[in-house]
Amino acid sequence: MSEKRDDPTLGQDYLTRLDAYWRAANYLSVGQIYLMDNPLLEQPLQLSHVKPRLLGHWGTTPGLNFIYAHLNRVICKYDLNMLYVAGPGHGGPALVANVYLEGTYSEYYPNISEDKIGLRRLFKQFSFPGGIPSHVAPETPGSIHEGGELGYALSHATGAVFDNPDLIVACVIGDGEAETGPLATSWHSNKFLNPVRDGAVLPILHLNGYKIAGPTVFARIPREELTQLMQGYGYEPYFVDEAQSVAATHLAMAKTLDRMIERIRQIQADARSQGFRQRPRWPMLVLRTPKGWTGPEEVDGVPVENSWRSHQVPLAKLAEKNDHLKQLETWMRSYKPEELFTSEGKLRPELRELAPVGKRRMGDNPHANGGVLLRDLRMPDFREYAIELPAPGSRVAEATRVQGKFLCDVMKMNLGTANFRLFAPDEFTSNRWDEVLKVTSRMSVAEIESTDTAVAPDGRVMEVLSEHQCQGWLEGYLLTGRHGFFSCYEAFIHIVDSMFNQHAKWLKTCNHIPWRRPIASLNYLLTSHVWRQDHNGFSHQDPGFIDHVVNKKPEIVRVYLPPDANTLLSVTDHCLRSRNYVNVVVAGKQPQHQWLSMDAAIKHCSAGASIWTWASNDQDGAPDIVMACAGDVPTLETLAAVSLLREWLPSLKIRVVNVVNLMTLQPESEHPHGMSDKEFDAMFTTDRPIVFAFHGYPWLIHRLTYRRKGHDNLHVRGYKEEGTTTTPFDMTVLNDLDRFHLAEAAIDLVPSLGAQAGHLRQRLRDKLIEHREYVRRHGEDMPEVRDWIWTVK
Incomplete structure (x- = not known):
């Protein structure tokens, strides 16, 4: 595409101011990591101005700031609707700094005002008790991606642009993050973006060379190989490397982003005017900058900038080494804060005007606070x-x-x-x-x-x-x-x-x-x-x-x-x-098998757990045993066990309880759906044995109910890591969840059965032997199991 030679945003004055904006973001980022007072360095820096515990990550931050400043430029130039997803781990200082510079942060948090008091609070709150995390978190306006765990930035960005045709998500992928499996797979997300109806993702692979203690894979492969890799994924890669001068780097970045934005617009315009014809090659950017760019070049005689040592806090021993404190002050003053902020602590107007306004600010984009845009689904009955x-x-x-x-x-x-x-x-x-x-x-x-x-x-x-x-x-x-x-x-x-x-x-x-x-x-x-x-x-x-x-x-x-x-x-x-x-x-x-009519199902789900009266026979008194269940197969096996017990022991009083909402088992003080003690006791009793057939691992039921009065009476059957290739019913037998084991458990827990228990247990043991012999001979479950139906009246 032809370069617009008269474009003022490519001129020296604009790019000089853009560099100053970047310096302001870097200054605020360093301030957040280190300072809790003296935010504009109006006094010589003293140890009392510095936080006692230094936390945060500097290495990725200047690159994130550089990208944010340049994205602001293209947003203003092209009137873009854009989100910023920061994949590199703890890049929190950068995003907070930029959202503050554009004015959004103070609108969401009025106590962090655009003045010296606000700057002091901005700095102190970062990674400080009662403050904000060191990574991009929900507290950060404009964020939909928490950067603590690596690997998901590109998939989050892609999900955001589905059905958002006017949205562009700039997704910064750290070269450390690029080593993860999920991120490697997410490059294929471009096979699922339709330029007719979806927005665009602008992946930015940020190569700064190092992760926490060593080099990254992507930064140590030749450009030709990296180009072929990205082309193989189906992208059109663009490259920007740190040039010999900062001014040249700014110009290269500005020109490259212009070409990429125009390419995205061309892809979308062609698809929306002519219909979808073939998968486009979306542009992606590879940006190579030094790790810890603009930070201390050396500390204690070893390289820091452009090395893994800049990953976290480059100068960490301020209380022990006075020269570190002096080096920190030199570092912060190198950004020339007096040129960036007024004496009151506000970003200078000529810099503030570089940021987008209103909802075009990436910190205030409504898509980053999706509940604002959410509309109820149209739902059938x-x-x-x-x-x-x-x-x-x-x-x-x-x-x-x-x-x-x-x-x-x-x-x-x-x-x-x-x-x-x-x-x-x-x-x-x-x-x-x-x-x-x-x-x-x-x-x-x-x-x-x-x-x-x-x-x-x-x-x-x-x-x-x-x-x-x-x-x-x-x-x-x-x-x-x-x-x-x-x-x-x-x-x-x-x-x-x-x-x-x-x-x-x-x-x-x-x-x-x-x-x-x-x-x-x-x-x-x-x-x-x-x-x-x-x-x-x-x-x-x-x-x-x-x-x-x-x-x-x-x-x-x-x-x-x-x-x-x-x-x-x-x-x-x-x-x-x-x-x-x-x-x-x-x-x-x-x-x-289907158990409940729709009316009954609604009532059951509304309660979360209920007595199935139609399966119980204790209506005229207290039960001898409570047979509880949660899950479709445990429900089937419980009802089959109940049918056996009611056939063999018609005088035995059985209560059947089904749990559909697992959280109802917790006390109401522990979960909003939890049953009160009165409700729980009325349903499960406080003094009768309970055989609970559960879908999952048995100890979860104990964990949820251990505070209940009748917990000592609770006997849970569930999955106990016994499995193989077998028949459906044999899976339950292997884990003692089948109808025969459940009936046996019930018999053992009712003392009043006395001598009867021995004969009944023998019948159940015989059934289990029959089952084992049958499935090994025929490869399927016994007809009486396969064809069982509920016939109890």
């Missing part, structure tokens, strides 16, 4: 998808297939608003959501062959064989004000354990930031679960994600174990309407 039941257990259905029909119509009703997507790692059809493919397709802008099924550039099903990408895209989508659902095999959702951690921590923090508006909940469907992974074997059998989830703050997490299709419909509707939660729904996809 989930009751219309109900399984009609003449009686409990009278029909069989695939719960997630029924859920898929509901989600199909949710998708259909929201196609016009383009604010709903579904995410799955190559398991969409396997998990029975394929009904959705009747109204939309799997999304891809890569080559599509005639043999492909339901694959199109305008699809709204995001399917890629990477749980990391599904999670990252969905988080970016939610954080910018949209809705979604993520389905995954239960055992492999662990792949995103740490990503869930970070999102849950983000939500918890946001709940205490008044200006952060609630966003749509992050919804998981975990299916192909442990009790129906008999065919895939031990590697696919792990229900432990829910243990991980309940570690988080109760205000954030919800865990649902719907026992049938109607309860799953009710739970799904609730999850899609909820805000600021992580909802984990565990449900099977295989044909399964």
Whole structure:
């Protein structure tokens, strides 16, 4: 493209002022790491002006500041709608400094004013008790990405631009972060961006050469190899290297960004005027700058700038070494703060005018506070998808297939608003959501062959064989004000354990930031679960994600174990309407008995746990035994055990309790959904034995209920790491969760049975032997197990 020679933003005066703006950001960044007083260095720097504990990361910060200043320039020049995602770990000083310089920070936090008092507070609060973290966090206006854990910047950025055609997300990827597996995979996100309807991601690979204690891989490969790598990923790489002079570097960066922005606009204009024809090669930037740029070149005789030693705090022994304090003062004065700020402490007007204004400021872009933009989904009435039941257990259905029909119509009703997507790692059809493919397709802008099924550039099903990408895209989508659902095999959702951690921590923090508006909940469907992974074997059998989830703050997490299709419909509707939660729904996809009418399902889900009167026979007095269950297979086995007990011991008083909302087991003081002690005691009793059949690891139920009066009476059966390739029922037998073991446990816990217990236990033992012999001979479960139905009146 032709260079605009009369462009004032490429002129010496503008770029000189841009350099001063960059110096101001660097000065504020150093001040945040070190100072708690004397913010403008109006006095000689003394140890009393410095924080007693020095925390933070300098090495990546000047590069982040350089990029931010130049992005401000193109925002103003092209009137861009732009977000800034900072992937490099603890780049917090840079983002806070820039949001402060543009005026946004003081608008969100009026006590951090644009004067000397505000500067002092800005500096002191950083990595200080009662202050703000050292990384880009929810407290930072303009942020949707917390930079503590590395690897997810590009997937977050991509999720943010889905269905945001006017948005550009500038995504800075540190060369340390570029070594992570999730980031390596996320380069392929360009195969899922449609320039007709989506915005653009501008990846900026920031090569400063080093991570915390050594060189980075990407900085130590030849440019030709790096060029080929990026081209192989499908990008058009542009390069900017630190030139011999700072002025030359500024000019090279400005010209390169102009070409890249114009290339993005050209790609979008062609696609939007002529329709999508082929996947474009989006531009990406490789920016090479020194680690710790503009900082101390040497400390104690060893190199610091352009070495790993600048990664954190370059001058860390100020109380021990007076020359370090002097070196810090020299460093800070090298930015010439008197040229940058007025005597009152305000950024000089000729510099402030370089920043965008209003919502064009990256710190005040509404997409970074997605709740502001969030609109409710248009929702069909989930009751219309109900399984009609003449009686409990009278029909069989695939719960997630029924859920898929509901989600199909949710998708259909929201196609016009383009604010709903579904995410799955190559398991969409396997998990029975394929009904959705009747109204939309799997999304891809890569080559599509005639043999492909339901694959199109305008699809709204995001399917890629990477749980990391599904999670990252969905988080970016939610954080910018949209809705979604993520389905995954239960055992492999662990792949995103740490990503869930970070999102849950983000939500918890946001709940205490008044200006952060609630966003749509992050919804998981975990299916192909442990009790129906008999065919895939031990590697696919792990229900432990829910243990991980309940570690988080109760205000954030919800865990649902719907026992049938109607309860799953009710739970799904609730999850899609909820805000600021992580909802984990565990449900099977295989044909399964259906227990509750829709009216009963709604009441059950509203309560979270309830006595199933139709399965109980203790209505005229206290029960002898409570048979509790949570999860579809444990519910089936519990009811089968109850049917045996009621047939063999008709005088035995049995109460059946089903738990659909796991959090109701906690006391109300511990979780918003928790039952009061009175409710819990009335349901489970305080003095009767309880056999609890649970979907997951047994100790989780004990952990949730240990404060309850009847906890000593609680006996939990669940998954205990016994699995193999076998039959569905044998999976329960291996873990003592089957109907025969449950009935045996109940018999052993009722002392009044006396001598009868021995005969009944023998019958149950014989059944287990019959089972073992049958499955080893025939390779399937016994007919009485396969064909069992609830017939108890």
